[in-house]
Amino acid sequence: MIKTGGEIYRVKKIRTHYFFLKVMTGYDLSKRRIPVMEMESSTKGPQVVLTACMHGDETGGTVVVHELFRILKRSLRCGKVLAFPILNPFGFEITSRRISISNEDLNRSFPGNINGSLAQRIAAIVMDNIIKRKPDLVLDLHNDWNKSIPYTIIDNIDDSVVLLNLHRYARISKLPAIQESEKISSSLSYCLNVSGIPSLTFELGESLIINEKNVVYGINAVLNILSVLDMLSHRDDLPGFELPQEVRNSILTYSAGPVCSRSGILRFSKKPGDLVKKGDRLARVYNAFGKLTETITAKQAGIILGHNDYAVAYPGSPVMAFGVHDS
Ligand SMILES: [Zn+2]
Known part of the structure; x- marks a missing residue:
């Protein structure tokens, strides 16, 4: 003091x-x-x-x-x-x-x-x-x-x-x-x-x-x-x-799906921070000859938190993480 x-x-x-x-x-x-x-x-x-x-x-x-x-x-x-x-x-x-x-x-x-x-x-x-x-x-x-x-x-x-x-x-x-x-x-x-x-x-x-x-x-x-x-x-x-207005102030639920079901090269159609609706295209998988083998779409509406670090896809490999509205 x-x-x-x-x-x-x-x-x-x-x-x-x-x-x-x-x-x-x-x-x-x-x-x-x-x-x-x-x-x-x-x-x-x-x-x-x-x-x-x-x-x-x-x-x-x-x-x-x-x-x-x-x-x-x-x-x-x-x-x-x-x-x-x-x-x-x-x-x-x-x-x-x-x-x-x-x-x-x-x-x-x-x-x-x-x-x-x-x-x-x-x-x-x-x-x-x-x-x-x-x-x-x-x-x-x-x-x-x-x-x-x-x-x-x-x-x-x-x-x-x-x-x-x-x-x-x-x-x-x-x-x-x-x-x-x-x-x-x-x-x-x-x-x-x-x-x-x-x-x-x-x-x-x-x-x-x-x-x-x-x-x-x-x-x-x-x-x-x-x-x-x-x-x-x-x-x-x-x-x-x-965050975008649509999801601001809400508590979202973590979701790691969907995952890849084919092998190949993973190419993203959306980026972290993007809002998605159910059915929106997230990514596509191509085989060694450049032929499209899989299109991965959103299961639920939400925001993309992040995407996989790697371009190599195999069955079960993660695509993106999401914050989704609890349904
Ligand atoms: Zn950690």
């Missing part, structure tokens, strides 16, 4: 702390660790956890964390923000979605097992660290197909109170809100949600490289949420991703 001419001002202090969670010791005795960033205001308040680069080739969220910490150093009014900027250092090193040395998907290994596989052990360490802190919200930052729009995924959970809370945060983020259709019971966000800790997943455009525009959408989404939680020294109402 500072006294000036009888007036008393409380001096806000912000403490930043960087540390590691130990994962394992390498064959060469190197320490394998997960970096953690923590920023805490001297004024008590909510606690928000950010996780990024769970899939090692998805580095956009890491940059969102770095930029947010620069901003919060000046503007965190109260509470604490904890961040795991690179949750999968093994995959990050070789630009792989999976944990390189065990070839496992970390986000299909929760809640984890400290005596299980490498991915399950890492999941258990991360899960334990987050749960014991009892955060108010966890935001898991991911990236999607190379051609995709940013959006937030709401887990398909049964707890209506947590679900309502997630819908609210999704709207505040100003990212397109997509309700997951399946129960992904081994993901971090699902396991946190069923433990009563609200958790949203952000898909912030393409993997592999940093798309600065999508980094801004990610930063704005987090700051809008921190602002509503009253954690910032000023009120933020930052712009989000603008």
Whole structure:
């Protein structure tokens, strides 16, 4: 506190702390660790956890964390923000979605097992660290197909109170809100949600490289949420991703269909962000002689979230992901 001419001002202090969670010791005795960033205001308040680069080739969220910490150093009014900027250092090193040395998907290994596989052990360490802190919200930052729009995924959970809370945060983020259709019971966000800790997943455009525009959408989404939680020294109402009028303000349902049923070369007729009606042509498949073998059409009206990274089609290969109106 500072006294000036009888007036008393409380001096806000912000403490930043960087540390590691130990994962394992390498064959060469190197320490394998997960970096953690923590920023805490001297004024008590909510606690928000950010996780990024769970899939090692998805580095956009890491940059969102770095930029947010620069901003919060000046503007965190109260509470604490904890961040795991690179949750999968093994995959990050070789630009792989999976944990390189065990070839496992970390986000299909929760809640984890400290005596299980490498991915399950890492999941258990991360899960334990987050749960014991009892955060108010966890935001898991991911990236999607190379051609995709940013959006937030709401887990398909049964707890209506947590679900309502997630819908609210999704709207505040100003990212397109997509309700997951399946129960992904081994993901971090699902396991946190069923433990009563609200958790949203952000898909912030393409993997592999940093798309600065999508980094801004990610930063704005987090700051809008921190602002509503009253954690910032000023009120933020930052712009989000603008959806077409027809689907704006609605919560859409994730759909991965239809898929290819023939082999060949996949050529798209629509792009991410386009609205489609039932029956609209999405893509065509051609064989090695250039003959059309399949025309893929939309099953439901909705918006295209992203399309496949590859031109090679085979029976069952994905074409596009959609946000559709629940029917
Ligand atoms: Zn991911």
